[in-house]
Amino acid sequence: MIENPILPGFNPDPNILRVGSDYYIAVSSFEWLPGIRIYHSNDLANWQHLTDILHDQIDLRGNPADCSIWAPQISYDNGTFYCVFTNVHNTTRPFKDCRNYLMTAPSITGPWSKPKYLNSSGFDPSLFHDQDGRKWLLNALWDYRKATPNKSVGIVMQEYKENEGLIGPITQIFTGTELAKTEAPHLYRHQDYYYLLTAEGGTGTGHSVTVCRSKGITGPYEVDPNYPMMTANGRSDSPFQCTGHGSLVQTEDNRWIMSYLMTRPVKGAAILGRETALQEVVWDDAGWLRLKNGDTIADRWLKLPVANNTVKEATQFIDSFDQKLDPEWNGRRLVPNEQWCCLSTRPGYLRLIAGESLQSNFDNHLLAIRQKDFYLEAETLMEYTPSHFNQMAGLVLFLNEQNYLYLFVTHDENKGIVLRMMKCDTGQFTLLDVCAELKDQPIHLKVAVAADQAQFSWRQEEEWQVLSTQPILFLSGGFTGNFIGICAQDLNQFAGSYADFAYFRYQTESQSIDDSMNIKREG
Known part of the structure; x- marks a missing residue:
């Protein structure tokens, strides 16, 4: 079977x-x-x-x-x-x-x-x-x-x-x-x-x-x-x-x-x-x-006479960025290479050189994997020290240039380094009214997806803190499917900053997904 x-x-x-x-x-x-x-x-x-x-x-x-x-x-x-x-x-x-x-x-x-x-x-x-x-x-x-x-x-x-x-x-x-x-x-x-x-x-x-x-x-x-x-x-x-x-x-x-x-x-x-x-x-x-x-x-x-019946196993993907990039990764119109996602500069880390915005059709420095499950958790550990509001790096749910949800670290003139979220829904952009002031680097970023909603969290200490929960049905349509990834942008000066990532983990149906989301399983 x-x-x-x-x-x-x-x-x-x-x-x-x-x-x-x-x-x-x-x-x-x-x-x-x-x-x-x-x-x-x-x-x-x-x-x-x-x-x-x-x-x-x-x-x-x-x-x-x-x-x-x-x-x-x-x-x-x-x-x-x-x-x-x-x-x-x-x-x-x-x-x-x-x-x-x-x-x-x-x-x-x-x-x-x-x-x-x-x-x-x-x-x-x-x-x-x-x-x-x-x-x-x-x-x-x-x-x-x-x-x-x-x-x-x-x-x-x-x-x-x-x-x-x-x-x-x-x-x-x-x-x-x-x-x-x-x-x-x-x-x-x-x-x-x-x-x-x-x-x-x-x-x-x-x-x-x-x-x-x-x-x-x-x-x-x-x-x-x-x-x-x-x-x-x-x-x-x-x-x-x-x-x-x-x-x-x-x-x-x-x-x-x-x-x-x-x-x-x-x-x-x-x-x-x-x-x-x-x-x-x-x-x-x-x-x-x-x-x-x-x-x-x-x-x-x-029903075929294969050696063993197949039952879908939970998806487990982790890249510790030790020596080479896992082949599961994809770039958006760009082949992942050392020019913008580098493993050699800081051994044990992936360095993403900041590119253009998430809405660029040219040099979008986004590294992402396919979403394969309705219930999942994805997490990364990032170091990034922006000095301008035009510098950003973080974790993203990405369908295409007109549809995405982005949890990112940036700089605010009054608050210093902060964590924010942006959303683009069918081409309508919104800078969400959520903001967390950050301490020294690094920062853990996480998204927990449950069917039609996604909960974005962060931590610099032991406890996770929820920044925002968002509906995600708009991350569908067209000819492709949703991706989960990491990215960096510098709209002040192209390649003017970089973010270092220690690991990326994706797993199916993590028990740590907040039950208060109360999402009914469908299909």
Whole structure:
């Protein structure tokens, strides 16, 4: 028995691949770097973060929120791993400025080649390796002339040839159904047909998986008469919502498994973002793909003959900043490196060089990890000696540049070094009317999250003191999920100050969460 989601927290647009006895899943990373996270498993039950494909090969600075790295697809052929992905520069209607790239490597862990530009006609590329040795690139087609807000008009295909690139005509093989918003194409060969899996209905509540098929690779493709084959739309009995963006893998014992994304909303808000789950699928007598449960909604538990049943363990993450940065960390449009998050200057500490504000799309010196749990506690120990109100450092809950909660140390002209909080909710900024005067450094900072609220605390002595409790449902929406991190800003002089962190700890359901918060568990 495998409990879904297998990859909790922000892990959207999963693409699954099997090579021998190894299973891999690639997920979208959007503005977070390193990008294109790869997970590995040998039994589909136990997954580990193995590597990240994108590091400094691409520049994301300046890209708006919810853009950048979309829907990577990994494939394998004749000893070579392939990865195609989209870098989105802009989504302001009516246009979608995006570039599709291809990278290759002899191993899933690299070294990966420099991204090779392919096209810009749409997003969500995938590369299909046919039995005759030919390769085909598929992607969603965007048409700015379309009157509806979403301007996806189906799926196009073009042949790709090694050392030459895209060749031959561009063929539109699917125009979509009335569910619309057709994207995320994945092509498979099964018996006498080519099967095209697409996502339709958008990535929200209408998200669905639609299947069509053809005996010729370029079509015509017929649509499954009982589409969509997966959707939670209108189904309150579904254990998950927003299910879609499916991709297939055949196991060594000839079972078919579909990876897909889903959400677990709390009071309608998917704070953890879009997560990854697995579902067993079967081919019916007419040759169409169906969920094994006979329904169109997913199962929370996947029944497979794996070695051991899996029960989600409490998340435990601690980085003592001893020698190297834990690979769980991400930067916002910046790869974590010694230029701004340094481990060598003061051994045993992480030094964050102060960057631009939390609302910057360029040099936001934020180091963060995914929120994977509804109930958690995160804590750090920091030393920081600001001398100006424009200097800040601390602990943050961060969805994007328009939505965050920040507990920070700064300087006040009358009170000296103080602890304050700021909030940005859908672009509306508030400097909260809470302030604590601090003694000498260091200072412990902590946030305890309980479903839809977060309690921010601090201490310089033995007892924790609560500074503020805030609702957090606004830390949801868009294409990503909430992150928890540490950061530093100097708006007086870029890199003019720094903060030293002794450790960072994240754990699930700490018993020290204040019962007075009285949060009812949901979902």
